[in-house]
Amino acid sequence: MFIDNAKIHLKAGDGGNGAVTFRREKYVAAGGPDGGDGGKGGNIAFLADDNLSTLADFRYKRKYVAQNGENGRAKRCFGKSGEDLVIRVPRGTLIKDVGSGRILADISDVEAQVVLHGGRGGWGNTHFATPTRQVPRFAKPGTPGEEMDVQLELKLLADVGLVGYPNVGKSTLVSVVSEAKPNIANYHFTTLTPVLGVVRIGEGRSFVMADIPGLIEGAWKGAGLGHQFLRHVERCRMLVHVVDVSGSEGRDPKQDFDTINQELEKFDPELAKRPMIVAGNKCDMASDEQIADFKAFVEQKGYSFFPIMAAIRYGVDPLLNKISEMLSKLPPIRRYEPQPAPIIPPEELGQGEVQIKKEDNIFFVEGKWLLQVIRSVNFDDYESVQYFQRVLIETGVIDKLREAGIQEGDTVSIYDIQFDFIE
Incomplete structure (x- = not known):
């Protein structure tokens, strides 16, 4: 089951308490305080794991608690620090504070990222000894670790996102250019989850293509399936808009094109500015006049147009070469910077x-x-x-x-x- 959203509760470890002890040894007069400091509480960190592709595990376990630091002991022995809790998530997962919605971390790199910090250990009574206070009978408690409800939100890492109406041939295109094996059938919403495929077009030249479930009018506000997966388009460096130029299902391809672009803009205005090329699929079912008319329509709007027949790979190689050429000039996949806590x-x-x-x-x-x-x-x-x-x-x-x-x-x-x- 593909799950790309989950809410969990996190609690970093509390710091251990400082010790109130005194040195007592035979033949040692006025040994003085020797209470050790408490250990630091364990942090909570997140690590990208490429063996995971969904957040399904977090549906069954929703509370994660790091280890507390140990209390200080006599003879100035410090308490042991609590072990950090490292939670593995799919690469591309955003960690957000449920309360404020601010981004805490983007788990897209190799290193683990600390999201919640453990409490510091309290000072033992050794720290409070002065010439006028030689027998301090108190110590500091450890501070509590940070605690928070967080939202996990998976945004797939892909260079190219395929968008378009259901049943226009996006899954077929992914299947013929990569090793991905999406479900393909002649009905709407065959693709129920995003599918990633690695496209290799030569030595040292490859990119990741994402087949996003079909969008329909109103997707940005919840219609159809696509609204659940529009977030996965946000990271894509460029988009390929796949259109059925034949209008085989009784729709106008020009209207389809405008409708999907409007849905993308309503969901995120930045998507409307994303580089895009248009693939006109099912050309074998369209007349030359239909193809020429749609090509003129698209090029008038400033987009490159590629007529293809994805099922037999006709016209696909020029499309892939164009994608590769555009990607070489685009910035890397978007990363989200953590947002600082607001000053109240x-x-x-x-x-x-x-x-x-x-x-x-x-x-x-x-x-x-x-x-x-x-x-x-x-x-x-x-x-x-x-x-x-x-x-x-x-x-x-x-x-x-x-x-x-x-x-x-x-x-x-x-x-x-x-x-x-x-x-």
Whole structure:
């Protein structure tokens, strides 16, 4: 079964907690704190697997959780980091945040891509020892790993996409120019799923052709089968529009041509600008006048026209040579860049709930919403740090610290961030 959409839940590993321990050895006086740090939680990454061609596996397993980091131990032993969870998907899969719709990753390359990061391990009490605080009886907990519902969306990687009405000969064309074996029959929607075929036209010259299920009027908004697979055309470097020039099913080939182009434009305006050539199929069933009339119609619109009889491979080689020539001048297959998380204005965050705990003049501040803010801040950038300061002031965190009794010079610890409080 061809499945090209799936929604799953991901949870990266939590960081391990820091340890509160003290060195106790015979003949060693005042050994001091020796609690180790917690281990980092495992990341969640995605890896392209060319042995997979569908997202069907994700219909049965919908929750993926990476391993947590281990807690720190005595004798300054750090906890073991959690193992990364690597999820294999078909090449060309987009990972999107369900909530915002932003693209997290495009799994089209060889390397695995980390999508969710595990939490950092908490500091052991060793880090909190000072000349005036020689027996710190506290440590930092690990931070939780990122958690998110994501949408997996497969967009096939193909150089050339065949588009057109059902039963115009797209599957026949793919079958005679490649090793692909699509279902071929004389009725509509024989092709129920996209079919990829590798076309070789000489030493070192090849390209991938995709047979997209037939489109009909209204496909962009859900009519027929094609609307389910229009997304697979988006990556194609160029399109070949296959038309039945004979009008064997009682339709006007000119109207067919215009209708399908309109459907592509309505689905994605960029598709209307994609390089396209036209293959007029079933020429054996058309008169010379019909072929000449349709050729003039297409060329008037600025497209190259190739009359073919796909079933007997008549006129196919000139078409393939033209495709190869055009591909040599076109940019590579489209890749989607990850979109950064949006910066939320402080006034939209509201008064988020926070927990404040005091340990030896260190004020520990926790709140899930604060953790999300920290992950969007670049602390090496001055403006980003200023944004973080505004968030703390405008959401009332600073006021709550004052209510908790903080004084100038005391330390504030917000997950991975520590700073001295200054009025």
